[in-house]
Amino acid sequence: MLGAFLRCRLPRTRYVWRGRAASGLSSNDSPGQRNKYRDTVxxxxxxxxxxRSPEDTGATELRLQEETNFSQLYNWQKARKTKKEFSLHDGPPYANGDPHVGHALNKILKDITNRFHVMRGYKVSYVPGWDCHGLPIELRALAENGDKSDSLSPMEIRSRARAYAEKAIEKQKSSFIRWGVMADWDSCYYTYDKKYEAKQLDVFFKMHEKGHIYQDYRPVFWSPSTRTALAEAELEYNQQHVSRSIFVKFPLQKPPPKLASAIDGSGTVSALIWTTQPWTIPANQAICYMPDTTYSIAKCGSSGELYILAADCVESTAQSLGTKFEVIQTFKGSDLEGGVCDHPTIPGRTSPLLAANHVTMGKGTGLVHTAPAHGIEDYGVASHHKLPVDCLVDEAGRFTAEAGADLESKVVLEDGNEAVIQMLLGTKNLMKEESFVHSYPYDWRTKKPIIIRASKQWFVNTANVKDKAQEVLKKVKFTPASAASRMTEMLDRRTYWCISRQRSWGVPIPVFYHKETRDSLINRHTVGHIIKLVEQHGSDVWWTHPIEELLPKSVLEQASKGASALDYEPGRDVLDIWFDSGTSWAHVLDDAEQRADVYMEGKDQLGGWFQSSLLTSVASRNKAPYKNVVVHGFTLSEKGEKMSKSLGNVVDPDVIINGGKDKVKDPAYGADVLRWWVAESNVFTEVMIxxxxxxxxxxxxxxxxxxxxxxxxxxxxxxxxxxxxxxxxxxxxxxxxxxxxxxxxxxxxxxxxxxxxxxxxxxxxxxxxxxxxxxxxxxxxxxxxxxxxxxxxxxxxxxxxxxxxxxxxxxxxxxxxxxxxxxxxxxxxxxxxxxxxxxxxxxxxxxxxKPGLVEAVEAACSMRDLFLGAIPGKNSVEYELSIVIEPGLLFELMETLQVEERSCTSQLNELLMASQTSLLTDVPVDLPAGAIVLKGSFLINLEGGDICEEETYKVVIQPSTKERCPRCRKYTAESALTPCPRCLEAMAGRWSQ
The missing domain is CATH 1.10.730.20 (Isoleucyl-tRNA Synthetase; Domain 1)
Incomplete structure (x- = not known):
């Protein structure tokens, strides 16, 4: 019967074991006794x-890396013959600074993953890479040399930026290796590598050829501090930004036809708007309203003037202006159609009232000032109604001459704001100005505010690929699963992606412009030729080679009959670094059809590298570049604060490993401590260190x-x-x-x-x-x-x-x-x-x-818990036990641990940790006065739950009647001077050898 029990059992909860040493070898016997049998134990x-001491830890890890060939492990496993393959595509860290704990978190997570797969027999592909182009590196390189880009040629800037990136890469790489990261360190990828750049240009052209990339004049995020367009992923938001918000009236010149009779003879009527960007008022082309919302004509209690604004905003606006409004009439927003206002600062210019769905009632007046050159939704209104999109602001964020003599050369976010406010005061159209604290986008590198500014740029039309991208994302597994919806939401909000940058350090957009007509020239012949040049010499050719070599006659004849290369000039925009890194799959993955098994990066990459990789891959080859996406959190100080040098809470991973100058304050923990911290943390949230x-x-x-x-x-x-x-x-x-x-x-x-x-x-x-x-x-x-x-x-x-x-x-x-x-x-x-x-x-x-075996051991352990709980603080070997169980299943289970009735060497006695155990069906009649009798029960669950019964038992505890063995310290000897029979037998076996 028990054989069946030993074959099958459902899992069940185990006990939390409490234990003490059965052998008393650490007891305080006299030296003579202890030494007498020491050699027999x-x-x-x-x-x-x-x-290991802090001093020894680092040296030992370095020795182990050398002796166990850490550096050779990657090549060894790559050479194995196996069909099982695993590819983790490394997202490139930015080559513009020292390694930090964010790097450690990311690289160690990847290494744990890779080493696990190596041990499981997979051939792991892991090629580390670096993001080497872009404005941040350019700025750091110039700052390091005390240079200003205005006085340097593009090639001087590129040369210094490359040198800076190379230095940063070597420092980061050295740290990654020290952390024990296994990788193909001899074949890393770099976005400034000529073969990488050539692959990138190939992806760019495939996307262009399919109509996913286009050039357009439209508003984009613009950084005056760095004079370049930015993508949304390059923004960070300052929650404490202070703007100069204003209420402005636009005098009604032509009443809307449906309101003409109501307004006629009423005196001055104005549309009332509110904005946090006074400098955009000169670029105003319209005022937008929500057609299905209720609006009001309200009379100002202090001036008697009439204002048009949303009905829901009347009370809050009056409160902001420090006055009271009397509602004269209410009507649907659609009744405003056909109305025209005077521009508040430019005589002779008008601003029509136009319906738009982006108008909100949360803040302001329910009427939105619309400057198509400086707003994304504004541009949409202008496109629909064919309004001008005139930009009066230059690359440095200053008003141009077209803005007028009163504004020319003024910085729009500084004295430009003040000048516009003064102009509004002069025309008596400023109702109120006040400071307004709100969230505002900043350049992620310079930490300075950006503006929205219309300019001619290159874009990826995400609307073209969004549906397919969201479709393929459904087949990608996200860890944690919630990251999938976050990425889908971000992708859904992205209407376009500006990929051109007005800098020198990057991969050039391979387009030529006709000097007179400014028409662009880009086709498979011109791009194919540039790709070959870049593959041979790198992207420097765009700045070093003459136009005749960039656009040779043989290529030009295929592209444009009768034209001369001298009629063209190469464009000077470079590709966004997110496009740079987003095409890494094309260079790293073995073939055009491959997908990486996993991408693993921080949560900020849901709108960055994960997304740019997805968009470029879907647009050029109709599939995602990955099968799994693992998203981890950011690192914070122990207090939960963001780490920064100004707060003095930055944790340097190299100091963690090697120790700081003050070894007491900053001891050397070694790389394994850093790795343990990564592994034990809940990396899917913020990780504190x-x-x-x-x-x-x-x-x-x-x-x-x-x-x-x-x-x-x-x-x-x-x-x-x-x-x-x-x-x-x-x-x-x-x-x-x-x-x-x-x-x-x-x-x-x-x-x-x-x-x-x-x-x-x-x-x-x-x-x-x-x-x-x-x-x-x-x-x-x-x-x-x-x-x-x-x-x-x-x-x-x-x-x-x-x-x-x-x-x-x-x-x-x-x-x-x-x-x-x-x-x-x-x-x-x-x-x-x-x-x-x-x-x-x-x-x-x-x-x-061994299911039945598990029942036997766990039943014995429940008895042991009962026994040990009754003798707190005492040595269990000072007692002998009687386990009393009625004949049945539980008794049979205990018999598998002790066949004989009484034993001091049985498996049951070993588990109970007593000196001797008796297995009985009845309580002994001759119990000594000091004996303790305890009752317990155990639930037996066997045969997949078919056998489930609870049986009772008794544990009888009494002091041992034997003497303490001088060798094993258990109370199993007949004399305190002579070892117990078990020990005598063991010593005899030893001495007979």
Whole structure:
């Protein structure tokens, strides 16, 4: 009957074990007694250090990297013959600064993923890359040299920017390698590499040829501080920006036909608007209203003038103006159709009243001042009604001569605002000015406010590819899943993507302009020729080669008959760096049809690299570049603050590893502590780091070292190949440990697959602390130390320990590669050249699953918990137990642990950690007066739930009647001077060898 129980059992909750050492080898015996039998006891032995000092940590990790060939691991695994492949495409960090903890979080997450797949036998493709172009690098390079770009040629700027990027790359690369990141460091990709640039231009032209890229004159985000257009992903928002907001009246020149009779003879009537950008008033071309909203004509209590504004805004506007309004009439917004107002600052110019759906009632008057050159929605209105889109602001954010002598050369966000306000005062059309604090877009690099300004730029028409992009996204798995909807929402809001930049350091947009007509020349012949030149010489050719070489006669004849190269000039815009990095898939992935298995970056890339990669891939080849997207959070200080130099809370990863100048304040933690911090954190939210977090991580690793050291030290003299005990012959408690390992191994593997590295750490800590240190180790010490060296009972224990050590080390190896390799170096049975990463992942063994056995062990442990709870603070070996169970299933289970009625060496006695255990069906009649009788029950669940019954038992506790053995310290000897029978037998076996 029990055989069936041993075959099948549903999982159930285990107890939280409490344990004490069964063997009293650390007792305070006299030196004479202790030394007499010391040589007969098999004490643990290993040279593996229980901990390493801060000074030794870094040196040890560097030595391990050298001795275990960290640098060769990537090429070794790439050379393996296997059909299983895994590609993690590296999002390029920006080459403009020192490595920081954000880099560490990202690179270590990727490395944990890659090392896991390497161990599972996959051929991993991971080519690190760097984003090398763009304004930030250009600015830093010029600032480093004290130069101003105005006095430098494009090639001088490019040369200095490249040198700066190269220096930053080498510093970052050195740190990534020190962190233990496994990669193809000899074949990294750089966006300034000529082959990369050529691939990028190829993608650009494919998108252009399909009609996804076009040139247009329209408003874009513009940075006056850097004189270039920006994409939305290059903006950050200052929540405390202060604008000069104004209420302005536009006198009604021509009443709307439907309101003419009501307004006629009423005196002055004006449309009332509110704006936070006074400088845009000169560019006004219209006033927009919401057709389905109710509007009012309201009379001002202080001036008697009449104003048109939304009915819902009458009260709030009056309050803002410090007056009272009397509503004269209400009407639908559509009744405003056909009305025309005078421009408030420019005599003779009019501003029509136009319907528009972007008008909101949240703030203002419900009528929106419309300047098509300086607003995205405004431009849409102008396109529909064919209004002028005149831009009166230059690249530096100053008014042009066309704005008039009173405004020319004034900075629009500074004295330009003031000048317009004065003009409104002069025309008596300014109702009120006040400061307004609100969220406003800033240039992400210069930290200065931007404007919206119309200019001629190159765009990706995202509307063309948005539907397909959203369709392919449905087949991409996001971790966490919520990131998918966030990215879809961002993509949905993106109507276009401005990809041209007015800078020198970047990949040129391969277009030529006719000097007279300004018509653009771009086709497969001209672009194909430029791609070949770039592939050979790099994108510098755009600035170094004469026009005759950029546009040779043979190419020009195919493109434009009878034209001369001298009639053209190359355009000077470069591609947006998001287009730069967004085409990395074309360079890194092996073939045009491939998709990376995973992209893994911070959450800011949902609107950045994840999106630009998706758009370029869908537009040029109709598919996503990735199968999985893993999104992690940002790093914060321990107080939850954003790290910044001004706050003095920046955590430098290299200082974490190597220590700072003050080793007391900033000790050297080593790379594994940094990696443990990454793995244990909930990386899908914000991740905090600081001294407390790092010290805790170091302590966790030291606890892990202690556990590993215990196993290493008790495997001395054991060789798994010759000394292992077959599974069915092992002690049941050892089989039970392997059963727990089977469950642990399966769950850890799944957690790694799902990028749940924090879950891996929690399961590892639970296994080490609860199942091993507190439970298994405390039970087996007596068997390890006191049995004869080759006794099958001891070898059974060592067999389980060897398997446990192997699984534990492999399970944390992707996270702590240095510690894993160090452990392998101290294996007593290590073979030369053994490496944890070259010997693979563990293969869970279903033979280890012993359901009925689990019931037997867990029932015994419930009895042990009852026993130990009754003797708090006392040594369990001072007692002997009687386990009383009525004949039945529970009794049969206990018989698998103890066949004889009374034993001090049975598996049941080992589990109970007493000196002697009796297995009875009735309570003994001759119990001593001090005996304790406890009652308990255990729920047996077998055969997949078909057998489920709760049985009761009694635990009878009484002081041991034997003497304390001078060798094993258990109360099992007839005399305090003579070892117990078990110890005598073990010593006899040792001495007979």
């Amino acid at each position: 098999l004490l643990p032995h290993t040279d593996f250090p229980i901990r 600081g001294p407390t977090v790092l010290t805790s991580a170091r302590e966790d690793i030291n606890k892990l070292r202690n556990t590993v050291r215990f196993m290493l030290s008790n495997l001395y003299g054991f060789n798994p190949e010759t000394d292992s005990i077959p599974g069915p012959e092992m002690y049941i408690i050892d089989q039970y440990m392997l059963h727990l390992l089977q469950d642990y191994a399966s769950k850890v593997t799944e957690a790694y697959k799902n990028y749940e590295f924090g879950k891996v750490v929690r399961m590892l800590e639970a296994l080490v602390t609860r199942d091993l240190s507190s439970f298994y180790f405390s039970i087996i010490k007596d068997r390890l130390y006191c049995e004869e060296e080759r006794d099958p009972k001891r070898r059974s224990c060592q067999t389980a320990l060897a398997e446990t050590l192997d699984i534990v080390v492999r399970s944390f190896a992707p996270i702590l590669p240095h510690l894993a390799e160090e452990v392998f170096q101290y294996l007593p049975y290590r073979k030369e050249g053994d490496s944890v990463f070259r010997s693979g992942w563990f293969v869970p063994n279903t033979v280890w699953k």
